[in-house]
Amino acid sequence: MSTLQKIRQKIQAREYYLSSHAEEEMMADDLERDDLEHAILTGRIEKKLTHDLRGTRYRIEGQAYDRRWIHVICRFEETHELVIITAYAL
Numbered sequence: 001m002s003t004l005q006k007i008r009q010k011i012q013a014r015e016y017y018l019s020s021h022a023e024e025e026m027m028a029d030d031l032e033r034d035d036l037e038h039a040i041l042t043g044r045i046e047k048k049l050t051h052d053l054r055g056t057r058y059r060i061e062g063q064a065y066d067r068r069w070i071h072v073i074c075r076f077e078e079t080h081e082l083v084i085i086t087a088y089a090l
Contacts, residue, residue, distance in 0.1 A: 003058065004045050007074060007082060011040050016074075016082035029089040035064035036072050036087045046071070057085065064089070 001009075010016050018026075018033070026036065043062020050056050052075075060072045069090040075083055 004060075006076075007058065007060070008041055010082040011037050016084060018084045019086070022084045022086045025086045025088045029070075029087075031064060031070065031087055031089065035066075035070065036084065038065055039063055039070050039072055039087075040074075043072075049073075061090075 022036075026032070039062030040060050041062075043060050045058050046061035047059040048056060049059060055075050055077070057073055057075045060074065062070065062072070064070050070087060071090060072087045073085045075085060077083055
């Protein structure tokens, strides 16, 4: 199973959590949880960010429901939980 498929599986099962930073950025860009879920479920991993001691991050590029392009940055914790680090409009 690809990394994107694993991320999508967590999103579909609602087995993820938003960081407080993600919530702040989403509020600033008028994004809802549905928007970031839609972007992940229909988008692509645009970049794999490996230079972080806390683990690999994935930048997913996709569209919100209003068709704006957004980035969602996420990572898997050691416990295999998916964390949405941030999400923002481009």
